Amino acid sequence: MELPICIFDLKSGILCPRCEEKVLRGLYDDLDIKIMKLLLELEKELPKLAKTGYVKTVDSTDTVYIILKEDTLKYIDQETVYALKKKLREKLGKKIKIIEDDKNLSRFIEKLVAPARIITINKIWLPDGSEEMRVILDRMKSLETTSSIIEVVKKVKHVNLRIDFEKTGWLEKKVKVSEKKPTA
Numbered sequence: 698m699e700l701p702i703c704i705f706d707l708k709s710g711i712l713c714p715r716c717e718e719k720v721l722r723g724l725y726d727d728l729d730i731k732i733m734k735l736l737l738e739l740e741k742e743l744p745k746l747a748k749t750g751y752v753k754t755v756d757s758t759d760t761v762y763i764i765l766k767e768d769t770l771k772y773i774d775q776e777t778v779y780a781l782k783k784k785l786r787e788k789l790g791k792k793i794k795i796i797e798d799d800k801n802l803s804r805f806i807e808k809l810v811a812p813a814r815i816i817t818i819n820k821i822w823l824p825d826g827s828e829e830m831r832v833i834l835d836r837m838k839s840l841e842t843t844s845s846i847i848e849v850v851k852k853v854k855h856v857n858l859r860i861d862f863e864k865t866g867w868l869e870k871k872v873k874v875s876e877k878k879p880t881a
C-alpha cells in the first residue's frame with residue numbers, strides 16, 4: 698500500500714525528519730500511524746491492498762472512517778474490503794467505514810452520505826470570510842452519523858460542512874445547535 702509515512706519508520710517506531718515534519722504539521726497523528734501499521738500488517742494476508750493508498754483516518758463516536766486513495770478501490774475485490782473491515786473491527790472494536798477519496802468535494806461527500814442522496818450542495822461565505830459547504834440530503838441518517846460526516850469532511854478536506862434535510866426540518870435545528878454560529 699502506498700503510505701505517506703516511510704515503511705521503515707512505521708516498523709521501527711521512530712520517525713525520520715521528513716515524516717516527523719508531516720506529524721508536526723498536523724497532517725497525520727498517532728491514530729494515522731497506528732492504522733498505517735495495521736494496514737501494513739494486513740497487507741500480508743490481503744495482498745490486493747497493495748493497489749491502494751492511505752489518505753487519512755477519522756475516529757468518530759462509534760465508527761472509524763478510513764479514507765483510501767482516489768480511484769483505487771476498483772482494483773480491490775469486495776471480499777478483500779469485507780475481510781479488511783472485519784479485521785479492523787476486531788482490532789479497534791468499532792464499526793469501520795472504508796471511503797475512497799475524491800478530489801471533487803461533492804463526490805467525496807456523496808460517498809460519505811450514501812445511501813442518502815444530495816439534493817443540493819452549495820458553498821456559502823460567512824461574514825467572517827470563512828467558507829462553508831451546505832448540503833441538503835434527501836433523508837436523514839442518524840444525528841451521530843451526521844456529526845461524524847461533518848468531522849470527516851473537516852479533517853480530510855479542511856472544509857466546514859453543514860447538513861440539512863429535505864423532510865425532517867426539526868432535526869435540522871438539532872444539528873445546527875452543535876455548530877458555532879458566526880456573529881454578523
Ligand SMILES: [Zn+2]
Pocket residue numbers: 702703706712713714715716717
Ligand atoms: Zn520517514
